[in-house]
Amino acid sequence: MPALDLAPLRVLLGDDGVLDSRAARFTYEADALVIEKHTPDAIVLPRSTDEVAAIVRWARAHRLPITPRGAGTGLAGGATAEHGGIVLSVNRMDRILRVDADRMLAWVQPGVVNLELSKQLAPLNLYYAPDPASQQVSTVGGNVATNAGGPHCLKYGVTFNHVLGIVVVLADGMVVTLGGEAPDSPDFDLASAVVGSEGTLGIVTEICVRLLPKPQAVKTMLFDFETIEQSCRAVSATIAAGIVPAAMEIMDRHTVRLVEAWLGIGLPLDAGAVLLIEVDGPAISLGPQVERITALAKQEGARSVRVARDEAERAAIWKGRKSAFGAYGRAASGFYIMDGVVPRTRLAEALAGVGRLCAERGLESGNVFHAGDGNLHPHVLFNADDPKQQAAALDASHEILRMCIRMGGSISGEHGVGIEKRPMMRELFAPNDLAVMERLRAAFDPQRTLNPGKILPGDGEGVHAPAQMGGMRPVAVAEGPWI
């Protein structure tokens, strides 16, 4: 490919808005799915919608694909420039444009960091509810692209439920506003198609988000059980009793031991599983809720309950949960993380399946997951220097996701499909289903210039290649990139 003449883009964006050095291209060759690397031809960093539109028109004229990118924390390869071309980073589009506290909404640029938005809103006693695990670094734009969830989406819903409107640059460079500050639109809701489309339908340049009043109070509980089945039954019993906590997270025996060996925070080493439940809302309601949940958990076999007495103890409880990812990194040189979903009522069965599928292949596994919404994150551990173990781990990962599909679930609850799960789409959906999605995609982007190849297993996009599940060589970190 002849060298690109990036001069027009430098005029538009300034020298620091266009990167094409070898080092810069190397930096942007992958998102958090680091086994899938593709070097872009250049990286552009616009500051405004108009600049994004100009870049899109330029790239279209040069027949170059564009891959939008937020903070690059995605675990599915969605922000990796698989076909080269331009990576469009929204990192310089990081302004909160307007906050309307009376109407409880805000307009933001896509590069605003999720947690930073809530921090800025705190003096108004408002917050932005979606809280993906990566919220300290991930951007609202990236969250919109993946329709990100988070531990508290059990009660509050996912990103889609909190987006009122978006400004989008379409594949032809046209700028449109989909939705707006009002909650409804005439005709069908185009914004609902763009949220979660991983940058394939348009590039989102402004977002109007719905804000919520900060909960008056929070109570965090930690239960320990002899078996993981008991902890899963406690989850079902809570939901069936008409209680929807803000978060319900389970760590299995293996994970508890790894985390405790690392952090020494007092987790019970003989527990088959620990269940973290958080309720929030009016202070007057939380005491009775804690009592009811505790009674239900004890009925299902909880041996003990620890209720955080203050914010420091709450943070300590959450630290255990948030450190699981790093703890796995200390235990094995490689692991695959999955993002499968099963109906809540089949959690225990699914976890037994995970254990069996790994044990049959001589592999260790651990489970730390969003139990309240059935979103599993099995970790299959392997020696990254042993190709046989790696292949066995890959095979186990496939089988685990197939099991999720057979149970009526999904291959992704919150990470997105990206490159990683693309081949599995043929197992989750029938050809007709995928064909309709293709038709929708073509209506937005007939030339497939926006993040081509992502989500749908099209021709020449590895349809027949073996699935490439998320493989990591993690570094040990206490907090931050947890799932």
Place this chain on the structure above:
Amino acid sequence: MSLATGLRERAVSPEPYRLGQLEPRLAIKPTSPEEASEVLHAAAQEKLAIVLWGGGTRLSRTMPSRGYDVAIDLSGLDRILEFDPEDLTVTAQCGVTLETLRATLGARGQELPLESPQAKRATLGGTLAWNGSGPRRRRFGAPVDRLLGARFALSDGTLARAGGKVVKNVAGHPVHRLLCGSRGGLAAILEASLKLLPSAETRVALIYGLKDWEVAEVARWMTLPRLEPSFLTVLGSAAAAALSEKARVDAPFTVVVGIEEDQKFALEQEKHVIAALGSPAARLEGETVIALTQTLCDAEHQDAAHLTLTSPHLTPAALGPFLGRREASRLVFHAPAGRLHWFPSDEVATALVLALHEAGFRVIEKAGPVGFQAPVAPEAAIAPLRDRIRTSLDPAGVMSAAQV
């Protein structure tokens, strides 16, 4: 045998499917998703304009956008397919009525907070296709917010699904969400999976009678949005006549505040509302609040030309400039949802729509004989994109959406 003949063999009387002066040439009532898909395809091959029917509660007030040859009545697909209370999800066919769902789910202490006028007739599919909502929209979301996945049929005979049945799922393009609000113009929704809620432990409604200047007073409502009442609806005196005797007050405007919480918090919320608005003229609780909520939905359907408008306003004060108008006696405004139902006379419609536009209200539906010149809205810019999507899902151009 021609396809048209095949269709005729399945036809039922077209008379109940009249829309104004329009009567379809054929009406068909399939009994399975496969039959619905087959009928749709057959009609499309004949280039017959198709109007999809549910309970007909909203459709009867509109005109089809692309003509009207065939009515396909989906109300026969009326089974609840899966309901597991421990999963807080339900999967049902599109023809099941909201009332049936309410009764089935309510028996297990759960609810699907979809709202529509005439819940006895309104179907799940129709409510989704309209993305219709009512007084509780801000608190519990629109139908699209609760939709997990759907099975649907396109006019070319494609039977497909998108989304899934689990509460969290980001795999694939969410075509199912796009069908919400399409009013039958893209595809026929045949089955849907939705997220449920536990039924509220306590329901209370506080009812106030106010004068126009009291409704318009900004300070009065300041604290209400952050209390997150389940509804806060303003009715003009004529609209309020539909309320039950216990809920009726003698005032130009009736304001109804709904609280749905656990018992202790409901009591606390009630105190906050009273602190802001004073003692109510009437108070309802329990099952009567459910009936009242349905009445507030039903009040949207009056025997007159009708505009539905959306806005970002969360409080009744936004209505201030419009409360002196003669037609204000018929208005229904679900304040936290920003949704206004107005029943204008034809001669004032254009001026009214312009004034409402200036005040942040956008027309999203019209029904009946009301004409107005719409202000230019951002919607105009996305018309080509909408057309491309319509063409991609309905290449024959036969899906005749309800025109609003």
